[in-house]
Amino acid sequence: MSSLPLNPLESKARIHAHIAFFGYLVALPLGIFIPRYLRTFTSSWFWPHAIMNFLVTGPLIFTAFALGYQTTNTSGLPHFNDPHQKVGLALLIMYLLQVFLGAFIHWIKLPFRFPGGRHPQNYLHVLLGLSIVALASWQTHYGLWTEWALITGNAHPVNWRCKHFWLAIVVVMWSLYFIGLVLLPRQFKQEAASRRAKAAGSKDDVALI
Template identity: 50%
Template structure:
């Protein structure tokens, strides 16, 4: 970066790239983690968590994620850093949007289609839904970090460097989510105990 360029305004392309990064960070590293923490933490205190989970994961996060992804695609076309989906950032971005859609449909299937063969036990797709959700969040964290530390400079020419505060914010978001999720796992014994009680009540009823 040339000396004094930090005082120059962002270029048109940098603004689009920055907005892409902001939207995807809000969607993938703030809203989706919030929606994942909600059932992990409060489901042992109330069974009325699904609507809030759906609103956050789809109605709030969805438009932001789709807008951020579309903006990234447009920016890549404008900057033309090579054929589309030829570099790691674009490939991971495509994978994330596909996995997000799969996760949405899987969540709707789990909620609305009840398979009777498990007799109140949690079916395999529920575990897969949880594991896939965590995998998406881990991949998204890597993707944002890659975008901040490599893709920005590669795509824009690094006239303006990514501020250290952006890296610090990324670190904080990742640490806070995984710490809170880890604490939420401590509620698993309580959750399993409640589910066992409900199965017994259903048998007796």
């Protein structure tokens, strides 16, 4: 049967998988890498970060969720009744929270700071973003290894090249993030200098936070 064309359910499920994969494991990490790498070299990192995570990633995530919902409708199975569907809803909610939190951090500055000068919501933003990507890594793995067979009947099993591609993307993505952490000392030094300049009323202050 694997030589037959995909049926409508399989086609919709495959499109959902492709869009969700590139939304959560390509576009969203790129949005994370922008501040991770650029903020140590320029203060003009916020809008590229916001555009990538909202205007590029957002439509991919919303489209993937809608297609997943439609796929479940087509399958005749109940909604949000298995781990993949539940985690898909959780990821959408977490993404929306992350977007609102990012806007809050940018436009509303709370007076409280941790030692070192950073606001608590900054750390929450980082942790939530990494949690989304980590959960999405698991989610896409579950989709490839388990959910596809469950929803479609596995007449056309997932090609192992797709699974190898998933592994390659996950390894490269997390490697790039941890390599970027090497720049943290430089970032913290620049942020401290920026705060000192701001406290001194300097017109040359550069907002890096």
